[in-house]
Amino acid sequence: MRPSLDCWQGRTEERQKIREWIADGNIRLIGITGLGGFGKSTLAAKIYDDDSAEFDKKFWVDVSRRVTFTELARRVLLRLGLSPPTVEAIPELSLVDALVNHLREGRHLLVLDNLESLLQQDGQGLDAIYKEFFHGWLGCGGKSVILVTTRERPDLPEINLKWLPLPGLSPAEGANLLRALGILGTETELLDFAKKAEGHPLLLTLVAGFLQAEEESDPQISHLQRYGLADVAQLVTNEKLKGLHRGKIDIWMRLVLDASFNRLSDKLQRLLLNLSVYRIPFNTAAADAQLPEENVSEQDLRQLARCSLLQEERDDNGGRWFQFHPFILAYVNQKADDLTEAHQKAIAYYKENAKPEPWQAISDVAEYLEVFYHCYHLGEYENAFNTIRHCDDFLTLQGYNTVRAELYKQLVEAWQQNNSDSWEFAASLNSLGIAYRCLGQYPLAIDYHQQSLAIFREISDHNGEAGCLNNLGNAYNALGQYPLAIDYHQQSLAIFREIGERKGEATSLGNLGIAYDSLGQYPLAIDYHQQSLAIFREIGERKEKASSLNNLGIAYDSLGQHSLAIDYHQQSLAIKREIGDRNGEATSLGNLGIAYRCLGQHPLAIDYYQQSLAIKREIGDPNGEAASLFNLGNALAKLSRKSEALGAYQNARDLYQSMGLDANVQDAENAIQSLSRKTNIWMSLPKAIVSFLLRWVNRLWRLLHTFLR
Template structure:
């Protein structure tokens, strides 16, 4: 397991004011990365568009009336997304910022809110900010400029764990919003009032007839076309499917026998347009050539729009003509040589796939395609998109060990770069889905235990220490069940790290000692170095510096012996801490500089931030306050980028100390107050108290002056009375 920087048992670095403790300018920070978020609206093709008089008029009226929220509701296939796209392209020039979000891949509320805030110029990257706080902040920031925000297919979050957060935001916006417009398309309402709700009906008869003509349908009797529109209840997707059938079966001419076919087909589904879609879909799907049916049952597993190469991964001889044929038959939608399925059609094709013998094969072909596209060099989470897709497909197949295995290939990179927020839901999903692992399968229990360890470390990285402890206890239970010594040792050490972060140093030492003994028994040299380093940090926190140095030196020797560069950097930084606490500042600086060089060399952002912060502390101790502030600011920027809220809290606290040295009392108190908010949220009561102690001295001084004045007044009063 990876080594960590343990410098939490001492004062740390930097500051910002209380209002902005959660955020900063988007230009200065890492952008929020939401893999699979689709910010591109469907292309509005004017030559194919049929005006829908009533809903278009009503939408424009609401925009002109500066409505806060517009909820466009209809069952699948009524054209909600296309109508929203028409509005988006028609009125976006009236807004300072226009944003489109498709919820096909169901981002979390946390990801959604941070992304929108980023796009309107107010990035919040502190992972501790709750959904509730993000909801309020998002509603507030959308009042500062006139924005159009379209949330397309929001029904996708219907069964999500955080559905309530989306509802809370929409309610907050409905009650308090101004300036901006939020447009929601959904199959089911999210609680909008009648004032904000539009129930989308089907096409009017003349609109439906015009639509069918655009689809190439001809007739000798216009009344037959109008009757088909009525039978389809103006449902655009159903009319599109009907047009596809007429083109295939009757050369594009709607005749009496064709109309009779639709009457028989739809008779039992009056008032249920989706059921009619299912019926005609079944007819068209059954009549597809076998190779096109096979292709469709393959590409349906892709979550994102796909191109020809991805389609060929499912059926090798696929051509552009094949994909366009499926588009003409209404199974696919094309935009710029990328294809996707209409949500309602996707559900129907997915059901066909599950009932066929192709389910496993299709996901396996998707896995093979993404495996061939994996990027050897990585700079950001976008470069891991293929691994994340492979993870998804393995989870769909219930192959959780393989899902973990593919994440193992990129998780260390993502962890070093600080993508904790992105990794947390992945490992939460993995551990929850895998909860039914066979207790008698040692390999499965071992892999599940490692997944819990990873989840616990991620919780610790974002300051959720109690969650971290519970995750590591879950891991320990799995390892104990199969008598797996290495796993037990790692879980004990991880528990020690979590208790160290909570300031419970003796309990941390007890866990680390147990871990060290097991690692020595089994000959785990890297694990031994980890435990020695963690013990050194705990003794630092207890003020036993020489003992801490002994442990850290042993850890450093092993790291160098086995070529563990990250472990070497950690040990050097922690040795610097011990010498710093002993007052040997120049020696400490030498260790910090060595640690910083290695951290930068291997791309460990958390390590880089820790070393920069440590350098700031050393220079503050030497009285070189401006140089200290420069190091703190560099460290703070990285801590924010990677979502290291403990590092950010330490930054606030340490800059408070430095500003106090410079007699900048107001700024110093603001810094301590910022740190206090962070420590309070992380339930670190000792550090909250330390912040309080730094904030209170000026108040205590004032109190003493007041009591002195009161005392003098009492003496004077007694003297006067005696006279």
């Protein structure tokens, strides 16, 4: 949904400049900057609707609606044509690379509206993952263009980007806008007012809305004199405004808003104040939930929109949605007193309209996220926790770890301020640790798990204690501290067995197997994986069963029992394909390639590596792609397909370099140098043979010549 263009006026030069930048071919990011209400979003919408025919596909995202990068990336990738299982399989840490790579493949337009909502308090620093995306795009983007609107200009590399500071409308454009909004007056009157208003589109729109409501039959611009709103120079001398450190346009808009608000009926005033609790666009049903006994209608909302107190939008199906302009929302929030009841009504509305399971996309749990927001705002932290806990497994499986980290961090900070030692606080700390581990922030994850562990022990929650110990083991295992990881997993296993928690027991056994495999103790690893597999089979956990089979295959491969390893990998592959685990499917294919290469069946190994590589590329997993390329190079080298092997090694090296994995870079470099030396020897071999033969032919000729003499 985008701003309405019904009363579009002017901006000819600005549109022409942006069209030139788009046509340039080297400009990857265009930013429209300006004060609130200057029409940045409207200009972007005009470009999107009327000046973007050359793009294959277009995407509009208002990031002020709390759109995480994870959600943005997955939605854009779906609309670019990737299948839902493929998009779901992309690891969250790989989404930046996946989106950059897929945008590079075509000519697309991505509009990010209200980028200032992602900036930190200094007005410069971007949200970390969005910053990574912008840096990645500016550094290696293609023919697609990203267009952003923002009040504050973020700190970005000054390469392949252009900024357009947006001024107010010219007096002529401002006068035309007033006419388009139905305001009457002489040419001189309209031009003079637009000039006084500095061409500020929002102020002109508010004034027009006020006059249309107050002077329905004759909305003359000169009638503003009747309400003391005609000239800002007179307004700033008002005793009520002395001491206000605001710009004159800001003061003028607030006074116009006061006049518009005061003329509303009591019902519409209360409705407007209550609607301010919604942080996302709302329809008539959501509005009616705020005044359930007064039959709020679409006409009520449209009346508020005609006064310019709400913005009206249409969705793709023609449905009407409404939201506040940020400036007007700030004004309404200042007028509102206690909105506790409004938040409670919003909670009831979203609960009633929440989608039941099974959920397919994050939009399916949007109502739960809104319930969380309103509960949190009211300080009902336990209710907020229970709400997010309800969809936590879904968010975890879908890879929305940034969303989980954001939500649990809010709860953790709130409970820390209250010195809480509740189970909910401990569970939130543990979940926050898991989210950060999934995001690769292991020291931070360990810190939260340690805090959680202390509380679970204090309140004698053995299940929670064992879970924390397991999670600590996983974090230390990721850091390569295997003995410490084993110690935590052993403690976890003992507790799970004591309390009879079978799934936890199987998980601990599997984690121990992974740690011992990393230490090279393969028989012991196999024993743990076999125990884990037996329990997962018994309790019917299919995804975990597939992981155990895969881990067994890896361990048997390390022992040289490649045929047995292949059997386990094939079983794992079948389950992963059946449950739609694309990332797991690629992993099993790669492991099969390794096993067949060890058996000397290099053509078959190459086939599996190529299948794995295709999926890793499709889901945007650069680490997995690099590993597949390296393995592919090994198999190609064995078949003496040296130029192909060299190319695979070089591509793997380049990917590892881009990820900063120095040890892997060195491995690839060593393989390249080794293959190059062998190639040089092989290429020089025919010359040596020819030289040898020539020498012997020459010697034989001399002997023959001597004999004949």
